Amino acid sequence: MWRRVASLSSSISSSFLAQTASRLNTWESLTTGIAQQAKGVIAPKEKTPFITFVLGGPGSGKGTQCIKIVETFGFAHLSAGDLLRREIASKSADGAMILNTIKEGKIVPSQVTVKLIQKEMELSDNHKFLIDGFPRTEENRVSFERIIGVEPNVVLFFDCPEEEMVKRVLNRNEGRVDDNLETIKKRLTVFQALSLPVINYYSERGKLYTIKAIGTEDEIFEQVRPIFAAFETVG
Numbered sequence: 458m459w460r461r462v463a464s465l466s467s468s469i470s471s472s473f474l475a476q477t478a479s480r481l482n483t484w485e486s487l488t489t490g491i492a493q494q495a496k497g498v499i500a501p502k503e504k505t506p507f508i509t510f511v512l513g514g515p516g517s518g519k520g521t522q523c524i525k526i527v528e529t530f531g532f533a534h535l536s537a538g539d540l541l542r543r544e545i546a547s548k549s550a551d552g553a554m555i556l557n558t559i560k561e562g563k564i565v566p567s568q569v570t571v572k573l574i575q576k577e578m579e580l581s582d583n584h585k586f587l588i589d590g591f592p593r594t595e596e597n598r599v600s601f602e603r604i605i606g607v608e609p610n611v612v613l614f615f616d617c618p619e620e621e622m623v624k625r626v627l628n629r630n631e632g633r634v635d636d637n638l639e640t641i642k643k644r645l646t647v648f649q650a651l652s653l654p655v656i657n658y659y660s661e662r663g664k665l666y667t668i669k670a671i672g673t674e675d676e677i678f679e680q681v682r683p684i685f686a687a688f689e690t691v692g
């Protein structure tokens with residue numbers, strides 16, 4: 458599990474820690490390093506993480522399908538957009554910059570977003586993560602790999618016609634500052650220019666699962682379900 462514990466036994470030998478460190482390899486950066494474990498701050502994560510990136514244009518249904526995946530397969534849902542909106546609401550130092558970026562339909566600097574994702578991953582007891590709306594740019598992707606130190610197991614792409622995405626976003630009714638025609642148009646341009654290359658990257662690496670994101674929510678989920686069911690069977 459991913460739980461933090463108050464202390465590790467002070468009798469843990471350095472050779473044990475060395476072995477643990479080598480087993481953890483990719484997780485050292487995420488868990489702030491083995492040195493802190495030696496100090497008794499953080500317990501080793503017991504399970505290898507299973508990471509799914511959830512991609513698709515604005516309004517393609519990522520968040521809606523993530524809720525179903527969580528209910529059915531027990532993932533932790535980390536929405537990059539929700540984490541950024543939480544920063545705005547908390548009036549943190551980056552809040553004003555994030556708000557302006559989102560209003561403009563642009564992408565927040567990767568370091569900010571990756572740090573928020575990293576914090577949520579560290580705090581989670583789960584080892585299965587749905588990272589929704591990330592990576593949206595090559596810079597996002599490279600930054601995650603550098604800071605977190607792992608690659609996704611699965612990348613879902615919700616492929617939806619633009620006119621359907623626009624219709625859905627304009628009807629979303631969640632009071633979002635970016636759910637207006639002007640911002641959506643900008644977001645669609647950013648999606649084509651910056652997000653499609655990331656989708657192509659994962660396609661070339663054989664990690665991409667493309668979902669035809671039209672039809673009812675349940676019909677779409679029936680395309681999603683077998684992808685995760687297959688991984689459950691494997692282990």
Ligand SMILES: Nc1ncnc2c1ncn2[C@@H]1O[C@H](COP(=O)(O)OP(=O)(O)O)[C@@H](O)[C@H]1O
Nearest residue numbers: 515516517518519520521625628629672673674
């Ligand atoms: N299959 C669907 N058909 C019609 N509307 C949908 C469908 N899936 C989601 N929606 C609605 O479209 C809007 C955008 O969905 P959302 O899940 O927020 O997309 P995203 O996270 O990709 O922007 C929401 O109001 C949602 O209720």
Ligand SMILES: Nc1ccn([C@H]2C[C@H](O)[C@@H](COP(=O)(O)OP(=O)(O)O)O2)c(=O)n1
Nearest residue numbers: 514515516537538539563564565590591593
């Ligand atoms: N990786 C990300 C994800 C979201 N953002 C910003 C810019 C996006 O337009 C907004 C909203 O993202 P969100 O995923 O919530 O949007 P949709 O659910 O696709 O409509 O947040 C970002 O800068 N970087």
Ligand SMILES: [Mg+2]
Nearest residue numbers: 519520538590
């Ligand atoms: Mg969303």
